[in-house]
Amino acid sequence: MPEILEIEMYRRDANQIVGRSVSGVVAHDPDYLREIDASSLGQVLTGSTVTATRRVGKVMVVETSAASLGLRFGMTGRLVIDNVATIDQLEYSSKELKPEWNRFSLDFEGGGTLTMNDPRRLGNVTVDPDLSSLGVDAWKLTGDVLADLVQGRTLALKSFLLDQKRVAGIGNLLADEILWRCALSPGRQAQSLTASECHELAHTTVRVLDELLARGGSNTGDLFSERNQAGRCPLDGEALTKDRFGGRTTWWCSAHQR
Ligand SMILES: [Zn+2]
Structure with missing residues (x-):
């Protein structure tokens, strides 16, 4: 499962999206979004710019000019940027990147995507995540x-x-x-x-x-x-x-x- 090291690798890889503009949100799996639906999130994020990435414990945060997105990767979640996975294979999980395991994506102006691929779908996405419960x-x-x-x-x-x-x-x-x-x-x-x-x-x-x-x-x-x-x-x-x-x-x- 992705531990702090894997999430830190995801975060560093995601630095390549800093500066990009969000052109859309795709909730391949609506249940992956917590406390907001895909169309509301699309309205919030579309047109915003990714300003930074950060990480607290196993939570990766994508900061945009409109809101923060908290990405949790659960047991088997992998980050895929512009169709390239940050990590080839997680321990105890599949090496494949089946499209049906795509749970959430951000599309960017001029092409390119950030996608969360998660076979067991135990991860989730939150807006302005509350990290106060983390040590x-x-x-x-x-x-x-x-x-x-x-x-x-x-x-x-x-x-x-x-x-x-x-x-x-x-x-x-x-x-x-x-x-x-x-x-x-x-x-x-x-x-x-x-x-x-x-x-x-x-x-x-x-x-x-x-x-x-x-x-x-x-x-x-x-x-x-x-x-x-x-x-x-x-x-x-x-x-x-x-x-x-x-x-x-x-x-x-x-x-x-x-
Ligand atoms: Zn010993």
Whole structure:
């Protein structure tokens, strides 16, 4: 599924539409639009200019001179600009770009389009998205912020990292990679972290994001190829443990993660 890294790739790719004028809105799948219908949105956006792109957690925002558009990509959503997908294939999803999976498009003056293609259609589009429920963007996490956030939080560290209301953007693969690199057990109570562990976790989160973005995505972590029954810890060679936290499959090394 697209995690913060994939959404950041989408956002950077979408910078090529900055400066273009919107000539129309196509709601291939009307249900993909939230709280507005296609014709109203068309009236708002047609003739406006794309001024910027930004991202908070896994939400990409396209700013136009008329309104902001919030794009959420769900489990399988891909961004396609001028008929070229930003990412060839998402992990656990199809490599194909079937036209019937197109959910929403912006058309631009002089040709060109931005399209969201989403086989499982769990993403959506909102106007002037309310991002107030999202926590601090994972890429901006600091030790001091994290130390505040974990206070009084008794839930497991893995579940805490996946809670978008606390830290926005971290998905399942990244959470396991980050905790493995920090030598922290996914089952530890969030509030049990010391100040220095908070600094290490925040620092590692940002470093993992920078590193895996350069490598090409969430599935390029050191732990990724070991996420299976025969998986071994790349650090010490011990058999990995499979667990479940926050409803998500978790792989970790009980030999060095404490
Ligand atoms: Zn290990």
